[in-house]
Amino acid sequence: MTPRPWGLLARFDRPAELVGAAERAREAGYRRLDAYSPFPIEGLSDALGLRPTRLPLLVFAGGAVGGLAGFGLQVWAMAVDYPLVVDGKPFVSWPSFVPVTFELTVLCAALTTVLGLFALSGLPRPHHPVFGADGFERASRDGFFLAIEAADPLFDANETRDLLTTLGAREVADVAE
Template sequence: MSAPREQGWLARFDDANALLLAVRELRALGYTQLEAYAPYPVEGLAEALGPVRNRIPLLVLLGGLFGGFGTLWLEWYASVVDYPIDVGGRPDASWPAFVPAALEMTILFAALFGIAGMLFANGLPRLNHPLFGVPRFDAASRDGFFVWLRADDPRFDVHQSHADLARLAPLAIDEVGP
């Protein structure tokens, strides 16, 4: 038995336009936990699915701060505490010279945190998903346009949601999850 966020109804539509219209209709009905699948990027679909709030920007910021200040600390520790060398009479803690490396590490860590956080937030790595149990879902990479109404939507009701989808005249409605 999988969690509600991995269950719901999957409806298949004829083309990109039908998919876009269906998503707008469902949003107008108050559904928020919608997922859409199409074989190619559909213009306007991302906006139609509604605003996405996630914590990736915060993670990127934290990664940048960690990389930057961490590098500054590392440089200071290496050249002041661990192994001080006199270079042309300059101070051990040569802050101006520390900045370029810290800047590069800020960017590197911001990017790494962002990518790792994105993969983690997407639930990866995982080997399977209940969606793949739906017959003909593989058409999403060829000519299938799908909307998945997730069961963890506050407005989700097994019968009502099925009826809502059916009114949009999809090609097929399948159950996701066991």
């Protein structure tokens, strides 16, 4: 029994061909597309119709939480939980709380950035169907790939393969689920 198809994977020689192919595949009505490349390519995410990421908002929230929590911790510890006169300063000597507040703002914002990337991208992800396709190891070397998923309503094993070939694909590989 042959495994259920996940989709088709087409390899292109040049980034520009990949961007063109992605645009044309979208014009043809395909929506479940993704592209794989060894480095980011300008215009590719527009060609695939991807929306800009919401990550910056998340990072702002992370930074704000870190900063407020950091400042709050210092005020609470120095003025509420164990008030102690140091250097003859008032209990809430806010200027001397600035460095730690700043560091914690940056720390929380940066950790949110990275964890946000992992969460939104579903990393770590040990296995992905494209890894099973022949020749996919070139995606981290010099290959530029366009994938059309079988889950796309327009997907048809033969027609989609023909389309990818006319778009200039060097090879089209079946990807099993």
